[in-house]
Amino acid sequence: MRSFIGFVRKEAFHILRDKQTFWIMLLMPLVQVLLFGFAVRTDVYDIRLAIVDPAPGPASRALVEQFNASPRFRLMGVYASTAPLEVGFREGTFRQAIVLPSDLDRALVGRAPVPVELVTDAADPNTGSIMQAYASAILQRWHGEQVQRAGGVRLDVAARMRFNPTLASVNLFVPGLIALVLTMVSAMMTSISITREKETGTMEMLLVSPLHPWAIVVGKVVPYVVLGFANVLLVLGAAREVFGMPLRGSITLLLAESLLYILTALALGIVISTRADTQRTAMIAAMAGLLLPTLLLSGFIFPIDSMPAPLRVISNIVPARWFLIIVRGIMVKGAGITTLWQETVILAVQTLVLLVVGARRLAIRLE
Amino acid sequence: MTREAGGSAGDPRAVAAHAVEVRDFTKRFGQVTAVDGVSVDIAQGELFGFIGPDGAGKTTLFRTMVTLLVPDAGSVKVLGRDVVDDLWELRARVGYMPGRFSLYPDLSAMENLQFFASVFGTSVEAGMSIIEPIWRQLAPFAGRRAGALSGGMKQKLALCCALVHAPDILFLDEPTTGVDAVSRREFWDLLDRLRAGGLTIVVSTPYMDEAIRCDRVALMQKGKLLLVDTPQAIGDAYPRPLFAVRATDRLGTLGVLRRFPHAAAVWPFGEVVHYTDARAGMADASIIAELETFAGASGVDDLEVQAIDAGIEDAFMWHMMAQEGV
Numbered sequence A: 001m002r003s004f005i006g007f008v009r010k011e012a013f014h015i016l017r018d019k020q021t022f023w024i025m026l027l028m029p030l031v032q033v034l035l036f037g038f039a040v041r042t043d044v045y046d047i048r049l050a051i052v053d054p055a056p057g058p059a060s061r062a063l064v065e066q067f068n069a070s071p072r073f074r075l076m077g078v079y080a081s082t083a084p085l086e087v088g089f090r091e092g093t094f095r096q097a098i099v100l101p102s103d104l105d106r107a108l109v110g111r112a113p114v115p116v117e118l119v120t121d122a123a124d125p126n127t128g129s130i131m132q133a134y135a136s137a138i139l140q141r142w143h144g145e146q147v148q149r150a151g152g153v154r155l156d157v158a159a160r161m162r163f164n165p166t167l168a169s170v171n172l173f174v175p176g177l178i179a180l181v182l183t184m185v186s187a188m189m190t191s192i193s194i195t196r197e198k199e200t201g202t203m204e205m206l207l208v209s210p211l212h213p214w215a216i217v218v219g220k221v222v223p224y225v226v227l228g229f230a231n232v233l234l235v236l237g238a239a240r241e242v243f244g245m246p247l248r249g250s251i252t253l254l255l256a257e258s259l260l261y262i263l264t265a266l267a268l269g270i271v272i273s274t275r276a277d278t279q280r281t282a283m284i285a286a287m288a289g290l291l292l293p294t295l296l297l298s299g300f301i302f303p304i305d306s307m308p309a310p311l312r313v314i315s316n317i318v319p320a321r322w323f324l325i326i327v328r329g330i331m332v333k334g335a336g337i338t339t340l341w342q343e344t345v346i347l348a349v350q351t352l353v354l355l356v357v358g359a360r361r362l363a364i365r366l367e
Numbered sequence B: 001m002t003r004e005a006g007g008s009a010g011d012p013r014a015v016a017a018h019a020v021e022v023r024d025f026t027k028r029f030g031q032v033t034a035v036d037g038v039s040v041d042i043a044q045g046e047l048f049g050f051i052g053p054d055g056a057g058k059t060t061l062f063r064t065m066v067t068l069l070v071p072d073a074g075s076v077k078v079l080g081r082d083v084v085d086d087l088w089e090l091r092a093r094v095g096y097m098p099g100r101f102s103l104y105p106d107l108s109a110m111e112n113l114q115f116f117a118s119v120f121g122t123s124v125e126a127g128m129s130i131i132e133p134i135w136r137q138l139a140p141f142a143g144r145r146a147g148a149l150s151g152g153m154k155q156k157l158a159l160c161c162a163l164v165h166a167p168d169i170l171f172l173d174e175p176t177t178g179v180d181a182v183s184r185r186e187f188w189d190l191l192d193r194l195r196a197g198g199l200t201i202v203v204s205t206p207y208m209d210e211a212i213r214c215d216r217v218a219l220m221q222k223g224k225l226l227l228v229d230t231p232q233a234i235g236d237a238y239p240r241p242l243f244a245v246r247a248t249d250r251l252g253t254l255g256v257l258r259r260f261p262h263a264a265a266v267w268p269f270g271e272v273v274h275y276t277d278a279r280a281g282m283a284d285a286s287i288i289a290e291l292e293t294f295a296g297a298s299g300v301d302d303l304e305v306q307a308i309d310a311g312i313e314d315a316f317m318w319h320m321m322a323q324e325g326v
Helices: A002-019 A019-038 A058-067 A083-091 A106-110 A127-148 A170-200 A202-208 A213-243 A251-277 A281-297 A309-315 A317-334 A337-363 B058-065 B087-091 B109-119 B124-141 B151-162 B181-196 B230-237 B251-257 B284-299 B314-326
Strands: A047-052 A074-081 A096-098 A117-120 B018-029 B032-043 B045-050 B071-079 B094-097 B169-173 B202-206 B214-223 B224-231 B244-247 B263-269 B271-279 B304-308
Touching: A002 A213, A002 B109, A019 A170, A019 A213, A019 B087, A047 A058, A047 A083, A047 A127, A058 A074, A058 A106, A074 A083, A074 A127, A083 B230, A096 A127, A117 A127, A117 B224, A170 A202, A170 A213, A170 A251, A170 A281, A170 A317, A213 A251, A213 A317, A213 B271, A251 A281, A251 A317, A251 A337, A317 A337, A317 B109, B018 B058, B018 B202, B018 B284, B032 B071, B032 B202, B032 B214, B032 B224, B045 B058, B045 B304, B058 B071, B058 B169, B058 B202, B094 B151, B109 B151, B124 B151, B124 B224, B151 B169, B151 B181, B181 B202, B181 B224, B214 B230, B214 B304, B214 B314, B224 B230, B224 B314, B230 B314, B244 B284, B251 B263, B251 B271, B251 B284, B263 B314
Parallel strands: A047 A074, A047 A096, B045 B202, B045 B214, B094 B169, B169 B202
Antiparallel strands: A096 A117, B018 B032, B018 B071, B214 B224, B244 B271, B244 B304, B263 B271
């Protein structure tokens, strides 16, 4: 016990005295929340729109009004022909255009489909599809009203985006950010701090002591658990205060699951440190082997459903994937352990496997 | 302190006849044989030195003795315990100071000491009686970061850290490498005091002037043990007449002496050149006369030749050359 306290104390000194790294570790998550929150938005505003209306009438005027009323669109002009579109799109004056048929009023009362063309600048495919969805929604509503006015039957589709009605992107990235930050602090920093002892030769002194390597590792990681936990609270606090992110489920459950994921990340860091002999190797391994999968294969940025089959299979072994489902479930949907137990069990099993692998590889000697 | 051999292995307080027993120890790393069939016994309470240049296999031997490496062949026993089988028991009783500076530079001297005390399950207070003579010199710098200590102070702190748990045997791998001459002497004075207290100390060094301060030394070269004896005996056993040669042109003298037909070995030694004659049993005076005549013929006329007793360095050079000649 004395050894353990001595270890934690010493490791805390290391962390606190390396001021630069300490502040980076503590503030980086905050900066990331703000960056993701303000800069990396997936909701789109100020869409520059052109409408081509060869034969203005009441129906087309209603459409123009609807787009004018939407905060997401900026109507750049209503034109009689499609001539300005080509140049406008190329120069970026327009990002979206709606081309109405010349016989709009007649077509609306007819039985044939109304040929309305929706052109979108898809240079950035994500933004493109989002813009398209916004415009389609307005077009559909407008069409419904016009058909009703013409005496037809209006199909009333009541679309509701549940859990995130405003499609706020903060709900999407905060859970991913927590996973990312914990991977960085817990896995990368522990693997670096363990390999540092190997590199500087202090591990040689520690190995000769009667302490089992396990005690050494546990003593080393405990302060990083605390640091990781502080990071979780910081990210959650910032997301709530700055972006008004909801926390619908139990905070206790959320923190408990975070603790589980911190353990997972620590186990990953231990596995890396048993293989890497230098801090540099450990860092590269953590970057390539942990950060990238956490970023790309967890569903943080790219939806898992739209990945090719092999990547979808690989994503199953990325612990962040399960942690993400859990955090989104708790924060956004208010889900409890009864719905999230499967993911929790998967994460726990992964942690256990990693710990066993790390324990088997932990050398009691220099070779 | 010493007890007769044969204490049963089950008795934890059993003291083996030898503090260290190395038998035909061989260690390979890939294609390289770092230590090649070394056998040596180190007695209880002895200050024993392994002397040899870099790459002689000293560090590999030390790491094996402190349970960090496993022999490929042969056996190594410390305090009567096998370094492979009795790993955990040995680790509590062994003190070790690795060759590389192995303290935490961002922790203060006191914090380093406290940490290593806690790692060995003890406290600085409990260990103070052992480390007091060393710590006394360090105490003024207790609050200074270890990274900001001078080389000599670092070594003393490392020694404190290796001693704080009162080990039964102390292994020091090149403790004075990279330390200034004064600090080196102080360090060896400390080792003398520890030895006087009954502690067995095994030390390695590339400096031959330090070998004289050991009870016995082992000369190591290329993984092999050349000889083991007291420093005095090693010098006495020098097999040929040895002379110190002084001249203004030291470099020229070196070349001239090497051309002398009876030269067995010639090497620079500080201000002078040490010359070993190949002929045993010749009178010193006649060799000196021959040398002066030969040198005079080669243009070196201020030669001062003096017959001397071989020191351990001469012995080591001689044995090294003999091994290389094979």
